[in-house]
Amino acid sequence: MVASPAFSTLQMFRYQRHLKAESGKSGGRNRRSGKSGEDLYVTVPVGTLVRNADTGEHLADLDHEGATLLIAEGGKGGKGNAHFVSSVRQAPAFAQPGIPGVSLTIDLELKLLANVGLIGAPNAGKSTLLAAISRAKPKIAPYPFTTLHPNLAVVDFEVGDSLVVADLPGLIEGAHVGAGLGTQFLRHIERTAVLVHLIDVHDATLLGKDISEVHDVIVNELRLFDPSLIDKPRLIALSKIDLVSNEEVEKIAGQLRQNLPIEIYPISSVTKKGLSFLVKAMREVVSISHELV
Ligand SMILES: Nc1nc2c(ncn2[C@@H]2O[C@H](COP(=O)(O)OP(=O)(O)OP(=O)(O)O)[C@@H](O)[C@H]2O)c(=O)[nH]1
Ligand SMILES: [Mg+2]
Structure with a gap:
């Protein structure tokens, strides 16, 4: 989440309530790893307060232009069996699954910053x-x-x-x-x-x-x-x-x-x-x- 003076309301979240970063792509043949998903930057007005909606925990006060908060960290891709090949194990029957990304519900409150x-x-x-x-x-x-x-x-x-x-x-x-x-x-x-x-x-x-x-x-x-x-x-x-x-x-x-x-x-x-x-x-x-x- 990034604070920007380009917005002065939270109106844009009235209808768009779910925000999801792109998923990574699967790996491919010839030991190719999959492309990472793009990070999702959500622009909010300067003065936005962010809380965890379930715990009420205060996460951030995005009180200046460019203030940035990592809300939900993405997951990690797994490793295919090709990663575990060795001289004695040419076609391993196992692989390492990926780790899912974080998902959470947050409350946003705007307190404009005016003098x-x-x-x-x-x-x-x-x-x-x-x-x-x-x-x-x-x-x-x-x-x-x-x-x-x-x-x-x-x-x-x-x-x-x-x-x-x-x-x-x-x-x-x-x-x-x-x-x-x-x-x-x-x-x-x-x-x-x-x-x-x-x-x-x-x-x-x-x-x-x-x-x-x-x-x-x-x-x-x-x-x-x-x-x-x-x-x-x-x-x-x-x-x-x-x-x-x-x-x-x-x-x-x-x-x-x-x-x-x-x-x-x-x-x-x-x-x-x-x-x-x-x-x-x-x-x-x-x-x-x-x-x-
Ligand atoms: N003659 C004159 N008219 C004014 C002056 N200031 C405002 N007005 C008029 O008063 C009316 C109301 O002005 P606004 O600025 O919209 O009033 P406001 O306080 O913002 O009103 P709300 O947004 O409804 O709370 C408009 O018709 C303005 O043109 C002034 O100094 N002189
Ligand atoms: Mg007015």
Whole structure:
């Protein structure tokens, strides 16, 4: 099994559940040995965890590009009777049988490796933000639940370093009991250094929503999925500020600041306003958390 960034889901194993390397060929006349079977390399996304399904034993965490794990060793060919010929035994009546290869059942689990996770309600503008700060082209649409699987993208900096950002499906109240797309996809942000929580200010002002409640719904779903997600550094991005007045943005930011000791970044992925501050903050938090580990 080899980890490759070419894939970001385990979708390909949904239907193809049995994987078998080629068998070796039989030997032939004139003392010819059979051809060995080709090794089978199975490509999986970077971040795949491999367990033995019968014993639960952890076999590997394929956490970087090119990480390779020998899952099942092939067998060994036997030796025909010609191998045992000697001066006194010209046609031996025995041969050595081959040794069969290993077969086993494994469980695969994918935990994407991103530095930053984008979270928030459906339609908050997560995919649009990802598209605005990277070269990714995720699906964007003016309705909820456009994103069904996480999208990963690389955000490059002039100085040569980069961040991997994961755009996740939207969260709604009750996601932990299966509402909307549920919360299973949150496992992909268990290893990120920072979460960026997008809150759509246009939607909030239009509908006169209580911004603290809008915020708390998402945080509550994170907590119910895994309380340690709440301990991660988190930034708030107030999205779609091009659609509301500066006064409204300030009012909402002020209301959030009253209750939360958290940094707030007003952004528009359309006009690009505020994006460079947000991206700089992501990078700072990621580098601080790397120094800590
Ligand atoms: N005016 C404006 N519209 C935006 C902005 N960001 C996103 N939108 C629009 O908001 C809608 C939803 O954007 P998406 O990026 O698909 O939202 P999402 O958070 O990824 O939504 P889900 O994948 O459904 O969770 C789209 O119609 C976008 O064009 C913004 O900064 N300004
Ligand atoms: Mg989306």
